[in-house]
Amino acid sequence: MPQINADRLLADLRHLRSIGAVDNGVVRPALSEKDMEARHWLKAQYEAAGLDATIDGVGNVLGRSPNAGKALLIGSHSDTQPTGGWLDGAMGVIYGLEVARALREDPDTAHLAVDAVSLQDEESRFFGCMGSRSLCGFFTPEMEAGARDKDGVLLADALKDAGLKDAPRIRLDRERYLGFLEAHIEQGPHLEEDGNAIGVVTSIVGLGGLQIKFEGQQNHAGTTMMSIRKDASAALYALANAINEEFPKVAGPRSVWTMGRAVIKPGAASIVPGYAELDLQYRDASTTVLDAFEATVARLIGEINARGGARVSAEPARVRVAPAHMDEGFRKHIAAAAGKHAPGKWTEMPSGAFHDAGVIADFMPCAMLFIPSIGGISHDFAEDSHDQDIARGCQVLADAAASILSA
Amino acid sequence: MPQINADRLLADLRHLRSIGAVDNGVVRPALSEKDMEARHWLKAQYEAAGLDATIDGVGNVLGRSPNAGKALLIGSHSDTQPTGGWLDGAMGVIYGLEVARALREDPDTAHLAVDAVSLQDEESRFFGCMGSRSLCGFFTPEMEAGARDKDGVLLADALKDAGLKDAPRIRLDRERYLGFLEAHIEQGPHLEEDGNAIGVVTSIVGLGGLQIKFEGQQNHAGTTMMSIRKDASAALYALANAINEEFPKVAGPRSVWTMGRAVIKPGAASIVPGYAELDLQYRDASTTVLDAFEATVARLIGEINARGGARVSAEPARVRVAPAHMDEGFRKHIAAAAGKHAPGKWTEMPSGAFHDAGVIADFMPCAMLFIPSIGGISHDFAEDSHDQDIARGCQVLADAAASILSA
Numbered sequence: 001m002p003q004i005n006a007d008r009l010l011a012d013l014r015h016l017r018s019i020g021a022v023d024n025g026v027v028r029p030a031l032s033e034k035d036m037e038a039r040h041w042l043k044a045q046y047e048a049a050g051l052d053a054t055i056d057g058v059g060n061v062l063g064r065s066p067n068a069g070k071a072l073l074i075g076s077h078s079d080t081q082p083t084g085g086w087l088d089g090a091m092g093v094i095y096g097l098e099v100a101r102a103l104r105e106d107p108d109t110a111h112l113a114v115d116a117v118s119l120q121d122e123e124s125r126f127f128g129c130m131g132s133r134s135l136c137g138f139f140t141p142e143m144e145a146g147a148r149d150k151d152g153v154l155l156a157d158a159l160k161d162a163g164l165k166d167a168p169r170i171r172l173d174r175e176r177y178l179g180f181l182e183a184h185i186e187q188g189p190h191l192e193e194d195g196n197a198i199g200v201v202t203s204i205v206g207l208g209g210l211q212i213k214f215e216g217q218q219n220h221a222g223t224t225m226m227s228i229r230k231d232a233s234a235a236l237y238a239l240a241n242a243i244n245e246e247f248p249k250v251a252g253p254r255s256v257w258t259m260g261r262a263v264i265k266p267g268a269a270s271i272v273p274g275y276a277e278l279d280l281q282y283r284d285a286s287t288t289v290l291d292a293f294e295a296t297v298a299r300l301i302g303e304i305n306a307r308g309g310a311r312v313s314a315e316p317a318r319v320r321v322a323p324a325h326m327d328e329g330f331r332k333h334i335a336a337a338a339g340k341h342a343p344g345k346w347t348e349m350p351s352g353a354f355h356d357a358g359v360i361a362d363f364m365p366c367a368m369l370f371i372p373s374i375g376g377i378s379h380d381f382a383e384d385s386h387d388q389d390i391a392r393g394c395q396v397l398a399d400a401a402a403s404i405l406s407a
Numbered sequence: 408m409p410q411i412n413a414d415r416l417l418a419d420l421r422h423l424r425s426i427g428a429v430d431n432g433v434v435r436p437a438l439s440e441k442d443m444e445a446r447h448w449l450k451a452q453y454e455a456a457g458l459d460a461t462i463d464g465v466g467n468v469l470g471r472s473p474n475a476g477k478a479l480l481i482g483s484h485s486d487t488q489p490t491g492g493w494l495d496g497a498m499g500v501i502y503g504l505e506v507a508r509a510l511r512e513d514p515d516t517a518h519l520a521v522d523a524v525s526l527q528d529e530e531s532r533f534f535g536c537m538g539s540r541s542l543c544g545f546f547t548p549e550m551e552a553g554a555r556d557k558d559g560v561l562l563a564d565a566l567k568d569a570g571l572k573d574a575p576r577i578r579l580d581r582e583r584y585l586g587f588l589e590a591h592i593e594q595g596p597h598l599e600e601d602g603n604a605i606g607v608v609t610s611i612v613g614l615g616g617l618q619i620k621f622e623g624q625q626n627h628a629g630t631t632m633m634s635i636r637k638d639a640s641a642a643l644y645a646l647a648n649a650i651n652e653e654f655p656k657v658a659g660p661r662s663v664w665t666m667g668r669a670v671i672k673p674g675a676a677s678i679v680p681g682y683a684e685l686d687l688q689y690r691d692a693s694t695t696v697l698d699a700f701e702a703t704v705a706r707l708i709g710e711i712n713a714r715g716g717a718r719v720s721a722e723p724a725r726v727r728v729a730p731a732h733m734d735e736g737f738r739k740h741i742a743a744a745a746g747k748h749a750p751g752k753w754t755e756m757p758s759g760a761f762h763d764a765g766v767i768a769d770f771m772p773c774a775m776l777f778i779p780s781i782g783g784i785s786h787d788f789a790e791d792s793h794d795q796d797i798a799r800g801c802q803v804l805a806d807a808a809a810s811i812l813s814a
Contacts, residue, residue, distance in 0.1 A: 188630030205629065209676060220785055221665035222612065222690055223595030223759040226655075233666055237647035244641050251633075258628040259640055260671065260678050267668045269616060269686040269724065271786075279676040283629055317676065352630040378627055379678075 002099075002106035004398050006391035009098045012045065013390070016078065016094060017086040025381030026086050029149075030079035030121035030130070031059060031158040038078050042093065042118050049101045051116060057169035058139070059120035059162060060131040065100065065113040072401050073172070073180040074099050075117035077131065077356060084123070085185075085383020091371075091390060092183045093118045099398045103405075112405040115177075119356045126155040132356035135172045136363035172363070178404060179327060179365035181334075182357040183397050185385055189376030190349060197389055198338040198346035198396055199370030200331055204324040204358040205254070205283040205350055208290050209317035210297060212239065216310030218266065218274030232276035233264045235310040240278060242300045247282075250292035254350060257282040257293065276310075285323045285350045324358040330367030330404060337399035338369075341392055353378075369397055409506075409513035411805050413798035416505045419452065420797070423485065423501060424493040432788025433493050436556075437486035437528035437537070438466060438565040445485050449500065449525050456508045458523060464576035465546070466527035466569060467538040472507065472520040479808050480579070480587040481506050482524035484538065484763060491530070492592075492790020498778075498797060499590045500525045506805045510812075519812040522584075526763045533562040539763035542579045543770035579770065585811060586734060586772035588741075589764040590804050592792055596783030597756060604796055605745040605753035605803055606777030607738055611731040611765040612661075612690040612757055615697050616724035617704060619646065623717030625673065625681030639683035640671045642717040647685060649707045654689070657699035661757060664689040664700065683717075692730045692757045731765040737774030737811060744806035745776075748799055760785075776804055 019041065020026045020034035028034045039061045046053035046063030053063040061078075065071055076092025096116035103109040120131030126147045133139035147155040159165055186192075191199050216232035240259050247257055261279040282293045301312045331348070338346035349370065351358075357366040371393035374384045426448065427433045427441035435441045446468045453460035453470030460470040468485075472478055483499025503523035510516040527538030533554045540546035554562040566572055593599075598606050623639035647666050654664055668686040689700045708719045738755070745753035756777070758765075764773040778800035781791045 186630070187627055189635075207629070220594055220760060221663060221667060221688060222614070222761065223593070223783070223785070224663065225661065225759075226658075226663055228596075231665070233647075233669065234651050237644050237651060237666070240640075240644035241648035244644060248633075254632065256628065256631065256633055258638070258677065258679055259644070260628060260680050261674050261676050262640065262669060262671050263674075264667065264669050267670075269668050269688045270665065271667050272665055273667050281628060281676045352632075353627060354629065376630070378630070 002102040002109050002398050002402055004098050004102045004391070004394045009094060009391060009394050010387055012097065013091060013094045016090050020080070023381050025383070026080045026084050027082065028078070028080040028084070029082055030123065030125040031162045035079050036162045039118060042078065045097055046116055049097060050104055051100060054170065055167065057164050057167040058131055058134045058159070059164055060135060060170060061118040062170055063100065063116040065115055067111055067113040069113055070178045071113035071115050071176050072178055072405055073115045073117055074397070074401060075119065076182050076184060077120065077122035078118040079121055079123050079125065081123050081379050083381060085378055085380060087185045087383055087385055088187070088378055089122060091185060095183045095394045095397050098394050099401050102398045103402055109402045112402065114401060122356050125149045126158065129356050129359045132359040134169055136360055137171055138359065174364060177364050179330060180357060180360045181330065181367055181397060181401060182355060183369045183393055184355060185373045185378065185383070186370040187353050187373055187378035191370060191372035192374065192376065194347065196345050196347050197342040197372065197392055199349045200334045200338060200346060201326050201351045201368035201370060202348050203285045203326060203350050204355055205285045205352055206287060206290050206323035207281065207283045207321040207354060208294065209279065209281045210314045211317040212278040212280060212312060212314045214276040214310045214312055216274050219272040221270045221272050224272055229272055230310045231272050232310040233273040235304055235312055236262060236264065236276040236278050239300055239304055239312060243280065243297065246296050246300060247293060250289065250296055252284050252286055252289045254352070255282070255284040255289055256352060279317055283352060287323060290320065321354060321358065324361040326367045327365035330365060333403045334367055334369055334396065334400040336403065337396040340399065341396050369393060409509040409516050409805050409809055411505050411509045411798070411801045416501060416798060416801055417794055419504065420498060420501045423497050427487070430788050432790070433487045433491050434489065435485070435487040435491070436489055437530065437532040438569045442486050443569045446525060449485060452504055453523055456504060457511055458507060461577065462574065464571050464574040465538055465541045465566070466571055467542060467577060468525040469577055470507065470523040472522055474518055474520040476520055477585045478520035478522050478583050479585050479812055480522045480524055481804070481808060482526065483589050483591060484527065484529035485525040486528055486530050486532065488530050488786050490788060492785055492787060494592045494790055494792055495594070495785055496529055498592060502590045502801045502804050505801050506808050509805045510809055516809045519809065521808060529763050532556045533565065536763050536766045539766040541576055543767055544578050545766060545769070581771060584771050586737060587764060587767045588737065588774055588804060588808060589762060590776045590800055591762060592780045592785065592790070593777040594760050594780055594785035598777060598779040599781065599783065601754065603752050603754045604749040604779065604799055606756045607741045607745060607753060608733050608758045608775035608777060609755050610692045610733060610757050611762055612692045612759055613694060613697050613730035614688065614690045614728040614761060615701065616686065616688045617721045618724040619685040619687060619719060619721045621683040621717045621719055623681050626679040628677040628679050631679055636679055637717045638679050639717040640680040642711055642719055643669060643671065643683040643685050646707055646711055646719060650687065650704065653703050653707060654700060657696065657703055659691050659693055659696045661759070662689070662691040662696055663759060686724055690759060694730060697727065728761060728765065731768040733774045734772035737772060740810045741774055741776055741803065741807040744803040744810065747806065748803050776800060
């Protein structure tokens with residue numbers, strides 16, 4: 001089996017961290033100057049690893065193996081959250097590079113084809129998972145038209161500024177690949193809490209979202225009697241609390257739901273609010289549960305509207321993301337490698353966070369491997385993992401890749 | 408009985424409207440350039456009406472009658488909401504001027520002492536009812552220290568810019584006065600809906616406020632299981648809904664409560680909120696009911712804290728305003744005048760909105776008279792009343808003033 005070089009892996013990961021480093025974190029949002037600097041550096045590393053490297057028209061960096069035979073695509077994303085951690089995405093990208101190098105350096109595996117990839121804008125500056133969508137042919141002109149970041153910067157302008165305006169966009173050749181492997185930090189506390197070193201992902205949970213609007217009548221809070229109010233905030237509090245009381249009745253064991261954004265207008269202590277908005281997001285590995293959540297919300301909205309007061313309506317806040325099931329064959333290879341390098345310290349688990357593998361799974365078989373996040377912290381400058389866990393995860397991935405390609 | 412001059416009353420009211428007019432409304436917040444322009448114009452009108460007029464150190468305009476004997480203070484405030492209506496405050500101010508003129512013009516009442524007043528900052532740009540508090544000796548150095556408007560402008564700077572820095576502040580001489588009369592638009596729908604032309608105010612409701620804080624733990628909305636969340640928003644929705652369910656059990660028939668401001672941080676659909684704030688305001692004419700509301704909130708917070716999750720705490724958002732009872736003797740005089748000018752079309756009623764009379768009632772006897780608001784609309788450019796109602800209200804007030812001063 002190929003041996004990864006832990007020192008080289010960690011050195012490259014730290015170099016990537018230095019591009020856009022701020023305090024202990026990294027600020028390298030998609031298509032920013034630092035993001036493009038990182039992508040050009042990655043392209044050079046892919047080339048040094050003997051791969052045929054290209055930065056495509058949306059900024060994906062793809063390093064193709066010159067070897068014959070079916071290939072495995074391995075990688076993740078190198079763009080970060082606006083104030084991101086140093087491992088989210090970056091670790092999986094450097095794993096792809098190191099696995100390609102390790103297999104090439106071992107005479108027994110040097111003939112195998114590993115393509116390394118750094119995908120673009122997984123973190124949704126312009127459009128979530130834009131890079132993986134584009135590679136699979138899922139990034140439609142409708143998605144692209146008018147796409148802007150939260151500051152109003154047009155995707156089209158950002159691509160031009162990044163020098164990508166005329167670069168061709170790569171579409172993956174389905175026939176070339178066995179599938180895609182992505183490693184990632186867990187971004188949650190489970191592996192660490194349970195003393196596990198490796199998580200073999202069973203599925204990436206599906207995700208739905210509703211934007212709920214409450215249309216009432218703004219009034220003076222002193223002179224408007226309770227009986228005639230159409231208070232948008234009262235309807236919001238009632239619905240949100242009812243959702244929290246009713247969802248557990250239809251939820252699965254790992255369902256999560258969040259109402260992290262509520263806006264009440266005009267938002268003054270002495271004015272009966274005339275308008276409010278609530279964002280509801282829900283995730284589960286089962287489409288049945290996601291459907292049950294949406295049916296529950298529809299029923300509760302009907303009940304609140306039947307009472308009078310503010311008028312409640314809901315519409316999808318986003319396209320429903322279906323749960324993505326990881327390939328069972330790939331999972332067996334990862335589990336075998338985990339059993340070798342972390343005996344008794346690995347587990348199967350769903351991914352509560354979304355990943356590019358959730359997009360690519362609609363195009364070809366995918367699998368994912370998690371390593372522990374210290375304290376479960378992610379999307380924060382404090383995000384970190386132990387060197388030993390980082391190195392072990394890469395070795396597991398290298399073993400699994402060699403085993404899948406040799407099967 | 409003295410006769411008010413309806414044409415003169417309406418002409419003055421329209422002139423006052425013209426100072427700071429925007430569309431159909433008025434923008435004349437306390438101590439703004441337009442507010443001071445209006446106060447200098449009022450001072451001139453008071454002088455023309457034979458009153459000894461002064462603008463004091465917080466901007467109150469007081470016109471003292473030269474007549475001997477006990478005086479009645481009559482007026483309201485001429486500052487407006489940031490986007491205010493043309494009658495809120497202004498009408499009561501011009502009533503004071505017109506009543507002083509009408510009594511002076513009638514040989515039978517020319518010897519009676521009516522002081523007219525325009526109070527400062529009833530609408531809380533810097534400090535609610537600052538002018539009436541100052542006149543009564545209730546505006547403490549603690550209230551004044553560091554007082555700012557919502558844009559950060561210091562009261563001290565605004566007073567300087569208004570040319571009031573060195574102007575003496577008037578303290579009313581309790582011995583001079585029988586009491587204070589304030590007329591106002593209703594700012595609610597009751598008079599209009601019931602076909603009444605005059606409301607004789609029985610009490611100004613008391614008002615309490617709590618600022619409630621929810622301290623939780625910010626987390627990733629995909630990877631943080633429900634069972635370990637400390638979701639500040641979930642606690643807010645639960646408490647707010649419980650308040651709306653429990654308050655009716657201890658409320659009076661005209662109690663109102665409002666949670667018009669809720670802020671959830673960081674406020675993103677996919678982040679479990681770590682912090683939230685909720686403003687609760689409640690009003691009733693009975694201190695017992697206000698006490699019961701506060702006890703209910705304390706009990707509900709205890710129940711929610713006992714469940715775990717985010718930690719909830721409450722503190723007063725403002726000094727409790729006690730219900731203010733209008734003087735029974737004054738009310739009889741107003742009721743008699745209302746019975747004469749609006750037979751069968753007047754009613755006793757509480758004031759759900761707060762007014763300067765609610766401050767001054769702690770210093771000397773007060774009474775209030777309401778006229779109908781078209782559609783119950785107030786604190787809005789659309790605020791309006793019929794000319795006939797405006798003129799009738801002033802005549803009722805003039806009769807009542809003459810009758811009180813002659814009794």
